[in-house]
Amino acid sequence: MQIRSMETDQIFMNAPHFDPVKSFECGQCFRWHQQDDGSYTGVVSGKVLHVRIKDNTILLLGTSEQEFHEFWAHYFDLCRDYAAIQGRLLTVAPWMKPAITSGDGIHIFCQNLWEVYISFIISSNNNISRISGIVETISRLFGEKISSPVPGEWYSFPQPEAMEGLSEQEWRDLNVGYRASFLVDAIQSWHSCSQEVDEILLTKRKQAAYLSSCSLQKVSGIGPKVASCIQLFGTDQRNVFPIDVWVRRAMIHFYYQQNRKVRDETIQQDALMLFGHDAGFAQQYLFYHARTHFTK
DNA sequence: CCCCAGGTAGGGT
DNA sequence: ACCCTACATGGG
Secondary structure (H helix, E strand, C coil), X not given: CEEECCCCCEEEEECCCCCHHHHHHCCCCCCXXXXXXXXXXXXXXXXXXXXXXXXXXXXXXXXXHHHHHHHHHHHCCCCCCXXXXXXXXXXXXXXXXXXXXXXXXXXXXXXXXXXXXXXXXXXCCCCHHHHHHHHHHHXXXXXXXXXXXXXXXXECCCCHHHHCCCCHHHHHCCCXXXXXXXXXXHHHXXXXXXXXXXXXXXXXXXXXXXXXXXHHCCCCCCCHHHHHHHHHHHCCCCXXXXXXXXHHHHHHHHCCCCCCCCCXXXXXXXXXXXXXXXXXXXXXXXXXXXXXXXXX
């Protein structure tokens, strides 16, 4: 990874095996938006960043070299050896080749657990553009305005306290549909949920957050798929394999030889057995490949 | 009009 | 343990 800083608020970067656009588009995050010129702007932990790709170089606007090293490098997961992950995946599953080829450059971002928790409850039986729209709306209404060198109006993802008082009807008025009652329950349950994270943060020495799928699924609106997405994108657990319509199609296509009658539990078990601690990365490659190559 | 979307809950055999 | 369906909303 190479960094250089020509003027204030601006950084040039080269990183092998990191493709920001694929990473933004692989469905892990909902607050990175493409501008008309093809660049992306995102709001993360109260910070705004503008990302432009030019001549094989990544241009970052809105941050300093110090903040980049302290914050963005970790968020973009730049220290992980993705080539090694791909090598391990191909060793245990050569049929992953096409998915890895199309998804090469995807990084799994280190996102805020609370934001992931709420966003993926909204995601159930919903499409990505509408999920993004709802997340943007609640940020504008209940988040805090951010001042940034990046032109535009920006709002942070709301803190739990800012949404604690919302009634089911108020959620419905935000067009979340039947997920309104889920969200009321989820925000209520967050306290006990985050307490579990805190306890583990205190008892373990590493900066590792851990949440069990079981405890997550006690919350109404969180089933196996959403729970594993919260684990994968909101904690540092990577031995999880969220199964949605696209990943199911990809697994049926590549691994089960078109056998449509495979249960999700079976797919989950097989994937964890095969990929182990790399399961989350395998899942991202499969999801991205299916989304970009499968018509239906 | 239909079907689909990063699914889940609740009810039936 | 395994089906089946309703569920809001917007887009194709």
